[in-house]
Amino acid sequence: MIAHSVEDPLYYLHNFRQVLQWVEQRYADLLDDQELAFLQAFVALEQSAQALMVRMVMRKGELFRSDRLDYAEIGDTVRALQPLQALGWVREPEQLSLDQLFALLRKDELAHGFAGQLSRPRAAKSDLFAQLQGLALAPRPLAQWFEQAPVGILQWCLQPLCDRMRLLFFGNLYQDWSDFVLADLGVLRFEQVPFSPGSRALQQRSEVDLAMALHHCTERLEQGEAPAAILDALAQWRSDNPWLARRHGRLLFALGRHCERLGDWDLALTVYGRSNHAQARIRQVRVLERCERWAQAHELAVQLAAAPANALEVQALQRMLPRLARKLGGPAQPRRRTTAPQLIELELPRELAELGVEEAVRQHLAQAGAEVHYVENTLLNSLFGLLCWDAIFAPVPGAFFHPFQAAPQDLHDADFQLRRAALFDACLGRLDDGTHRQAILDCFATKHGLQSPFVFWSMLDQALLEQALACLPPAHLKQCFLRLLQDIRNNRAGMPDLIQFWPEQGSYRMIEVKGPGDRLQDNQLRWLEFCAEHHLPVAVCHVRWGGPA
Incomplete structure (x- = not known):
């Protein structure tokens, strides 16, 4: 499996093809009917249609202006789009919200299209949005927003499917397709690790679905959703897969840190108590200390000190235990003396x-x-x-x-x-x-x-x-x-x-x-x-x- 040089204008297509081949060879038994049909249909497409599809996969979002889908190496975009539209992979969006319109259209296009509804059509784009937002305009098809649309809008419909392919290839969803097409891949050399069915992290389709669910919870956390709602979603999580369990523990730890930032001490303690993250135990002591529950913090710190998990925990406890003892009114506790270098x-x-x-x-x-x-x-x-x-x-x-x-x-x-x-x-x-x-x-x-x-x-x-x-x-x-x-x-x-x-x-x-x-x-x-x-x-x-x- 060889990554192609970015000197080839279609490098991204060649690498995407290899990703799909790798996923099909390694995970065919975990793919559903839609994913298997996608793999077969993609291979049958002409090169220009494949390339245009991959361009959309690699770009941010699922909505695109038709005039921005212009690539020299692809040529006639209208012709390349036709098979993608015939398959239902690309289509005109059924409806667009006001937010989506403002993300896609230029200020002059919006000012012209909404001229009769704007009291200050020459204002900044953000002000135009504020003027229209007060009208509570419901989402609708593009043709109902404007008598004559300033540009065509297209929707790429298979991003969730391609995300699952990306998960199976990278083993995560924080890497995107651009990570695979780095120029360095043509220079860097990697150990050739043998890949057997037994070495796969995911062995069942349900585990693929769980991995995607964990990713979606991570996105919800990053978007600022209430921690309690995310914790409720994670409560449904059930798996004895060690790979998934480690990711679940890391997500819970991140959720606990977010609860700390919000000052929700009780929820933070609950979350850390469910996490297998290496620092989850010491964070529980920190939380108890921050909310001035000195006795509980001291009791837990003593328990951890009896069997510390790592050197970081030992160091933290050496600092915390004397401090907590003083808070409880006890005598000053000397710190353990160390040999000076x-x-x-x-x-x-x-x-x-x-x-x-x-x-x-x-x-x-x-x-x-x-x-x-x-x-x-x-x-x-x-x-x-x-x-x-x-x-x-x-x-x-x-x-x-x-x-x-x-x-x-x-x-x-x-x-x-x-x-x-x-x-x-x-x-x-x-x-x-x-x-x-x-x-x-x-x-x-x-x-x-x-x-x-x-x-x-x-x-x-x-x-x-x-x-x-x-x-x-x-x-x-x-x-x-x-x-x-x-x-x-x-x-x-x-x-x-x-x-x-x-x-x-x-x-x-x-x-x-x-x-x-x-x-x-x-x-x-x-x-x-x-x-x-x-x-x-x-x-x-x-x-x-x-x-x-």
Whole structure:
């Protein structure tokens, strides 16, 4: 399956054809009669009709001015429209509302058409709408709005069907057709994940319908509909499909945040209680605290602290519990003391500031004879991605939908590691038996350039890789990789800026760099605490600029 270059004026049509072929091959048993008939009829259309249809699919909305359907590569639009109209896929809209007219027509067209009903026909378009809105004009066919319509209006009727095709291809509906026709698709290379019937996220037609229903609820939330109404719709939701359950949990979490913004604390608590999102539990404590239900908040926080779900929860609870204890009138609760990292204080020449504080420190430390690299989050993530490539790209159900995915769709889900536990155990086991070095080098050679959610090819070269594998103890790598797997979304960032290697001694040190006025962020603090707990060498370097201002 090859994406076509955008240098071909019909690139969008070629790619759309491939999407339909992919969906038919992979999901034919889940398609209904209308969708199967659409696939057969589309193939039979002339190229110009296919291209015009795809143009409408890719544009926003379902209503179009006929004079705006003008594309050089298609040619005669009137002729291309005829088979689409004959199939009933495109038609004149049965009725149009005043809002729709104002979205489609120009000010001069509206002023002329409504001349007898406007007290100020030369006013701004928004004012024209306000004048007509007061007349409570009901929707009607275009011919009944105007004696002579200024332009033809056409309606594309199969957008819901094409949305289902898009869902089955992308595995979501936040990506649109333009994401498939990015010019980069002709350059980027992707891992070829095997697609079997068992790896599909959706196995029944009812699950397709549920996925669409979840999407519609998301749209309702984005449009500002009352949270209670959306929650009522979600109450009808029933499925044991894990892929759908994760999306349901994310939607509930978004709904809970919206309730918080509205100050509807009780509904927010109800929504979070139903969500399996990784942060739903800590948000419940936040809500109870915000509405000053101190005892309930403290009780729940104590329960969570007994079995925290992740490091982010631990950090949040360490701050919340002393605060809640004070609210309840108890004695001051000292925060848990953490081991302070090694501190480096540097005064560097002010002229180095233009390099950036990290590069300035890198150059300074390199003068002492060590190999120093500015890696931030890239090196450890890349080593993890190379060692665990097979686990990351395993054809787990619901992880991969199409051949152009750089990452599994469940990468940030709480059960990402659990669903691949045996594979990750095997990969990380190489750090115990010493085979990790060759496995990483082999993967670097055979997979070089393929898209990955972890490997930063642009910064990773053979020399840095060899140096890292010579100086980083496998036990330290294993601890870092296990931490990544605990919470990929939050733990893949916040790693120290620099890494310092002493190849002759086979040792290293990580360094977090802070310029004047800069402070450690929460995710950086969590990484520093982790390093201290597991005896990984790390330092924090504070820089001030010397010399004239």
